[in-house]
Amino acid sequence: MHNRSRTKSGKSHEVAVIGAGFAGLAAASVLAESGNKVTVFEKNTGIGGRARTFSQDGFLFDMGPSWYWMPDVYDSFFALFGKTTSDFYELKKLDPGFAVIFENEVMDIPADYDAVCALFESIETGSGAKLRKFIAEGEFKYMVGMNDMVYKPGHSVTEFFSFKLFKDALKLQLFTSFSKHVRQYFKDPRLLALIEFPVLFLGAMPKDTPALYSLMNFAGLKQGTFYPMGGFGKVAESFKKIAEDAGVSVLTAQNIEKFDITSGSISHLHTKNSSIKTDAVIGSADYHHIEQHLLDENYRTYDEDYWENRTFAPSCLLFYLGVNKKIDKLRHHNLFFDENFDQHAVEIYKDKKWPKSPLFYVCCPSKTDPSVAPEGSENLFVLMPIAIGLADPDVIRETYFNVLMERLEKFAGENIRSHVVFKKSYSVSDFISDYNAFKGNAYGLANTLMQTAIFKPKLKSSKVRNLFYAGQLTVPGPGVPPSIISGRIAATELQKYLNTKS
Template sequence: MSSENVAVVGAGFAGMAAAALLARDGYDVTVLEKNDRPGGRAMVYETEGYTFDMGPSWYMMLEAFERFFAEFGKTPDDFYETVRLDPSYRVFFGDGDVVDVHADLDQNMALFNELEPGGAKKLQRFLDQSKYQYEVAIDDFIYREYESFRDILDLQLIVEGTKLRIFQSLDRFVRRFFSSVKARKLIEYSIAFVGGAPHISPAMYALLAHCDLNLGIWYPRGGYGSVMQAVYQLAEQQGATFRFDTDVQRVRVDGGVATGVTTSQDDIDADIVLNTVDYWHGEMNMLPERYRTYKQRY
């Protein structure tokens, strides 16, 4: 347990999830959000009886959500219902061709056979590699505890890291398997979710194909807003306090240590400041220049 108070900047998924975990562990948590509601990029817009997700809409990697809610002895089913989509999605190519990507892998194998000779076997080989990369990422990186810099330099971690092909582009990696432009586009499409492009993004993102074609695309009933509301509700249940319409303008720093924040309304002292806003904005607009990691040119 801790008596320290924490100012969390931003009520998006990162801020709300962190607030829930910190409040559970006994911290006095206040979440500061510039908008009038929670959600961040996952906010919901409602008008004339219609509800629109303003950000994410694909529900993938169910394991991540299950692990998070399990931290509180709960499951996603305690808050919302999910259904697997079939078809997962429809793709419109520039030449007018339209194809459906299905929940059933055999149907997708048939699709890839239509796109190029031996497409099904190539897809299976690629998905085997994609699944392997996913398991390495999950088991050896994402859920690993990093308590010191030495943990990052762990020899096994370095060896496993090379298997994620971080020094090869996704496009180059995909070309080893597929010759058809359309097949490559289908495989590389998921990179859009991390804001990248295949020719400059590392091949480790090939793991997204496993999430897409093996684990599937799901839909939370009520849209992503139901997921967002679940995390918000959980954070409040743990004791986190939310202040909306509160724009954090600056992180106050004294001697290299964050001491609080300045908002559009007041100054707030804090033992810990957790900034979950866009990284560029957090660095360039909220930190004193001497404490920024990068310069604007970077």
């Protein structure tokens, strides 16, 4: 695709993309490569969306994504432009991939898959062989899902009507609960927690999530966990570079405030100071925000009740900490499962309240990457999943800071709080102000059956002819790889529309 070509008619169209996250930059790059004149409008001062970075006192903090799974999705995107991942950053496979901290023990998850199976076997007799079977199923789901299903636009059920896909869909276990599926293989609560954690962090109770999502366990336990040296910001920068090399103009600090719609199509976008003519728009900012705040009611596909009745993945309370000493016991990725998993899940998804005894996650990239902290220091990213829509005043944030740090210090066996030289918190109200995120969600819509594939908010507006959506609130779902794929699909669908217009 890296040989630039004009659109079918030879005409170049003006396309506007709202949002410079992974979905927006991916969509912009694909559309520019097809010969369109593409401009990305980003409301914040930096690119990357939730994968923004900031620097302070010699520390470089990734503000959002920190798990690099599904490396093939990044590889596939770069290959569209004749590039490889290594053209942009060095990818390091972590060993251990991550650690899970239980009440009285730490479980390191090795990079080597055979060693992971041996670890399972040492905890529960027979579970090594069961894990191989479970992951083989997950791998099948991943291959079918990633090759045949995930790049479909989700317009209607007919996309999935080929006999092969229908037959494969039965094997994908869309109608089996993830929780039930896992319990057919494993009994030990530690193994269950290890298998179920990606579901908790990316949306929905395990019992409400289709068993299809065991494909994530294949990604995490067999493909492995990677880290882009220099941090996730390097990945965002690589997407910006590809976009600009393809001819995209990326404008920051440009908040789109309204659309002009003529004969059912957007003709102009308005920022505070300017009016921009356009032939088509991809909205990769928050879907709800675009519909409810940029479109008049008669042009909205979904009303407010629709959004109120969706199941959202969590928001989170985050702390970015600079610590002026090394913390020996921490690994790069640390999952604290020293409290009750089920109770915290209920508090996120059902009761929607601040958790009593939360699980949490600590990322310490300075274990792998000396560039993100001054010598002799640690860079910590502490994340606690919470329900969306909670009030998050400083007093609540501070209370939880001390709850989490107490448990972290107990695990580390040393004082950390008195060595914190930089601290910044980030939570629900920040997600709203920075990303216009509906109720401060961090990860989009939960992966429930009724919110999978064709049941997600549509990629194409049903009321505005030249408006398409990308990002974590539409197909295929939350996370960086799905957002990249979402941008690619949206661009392909918009190009089809432009071709018919020419």
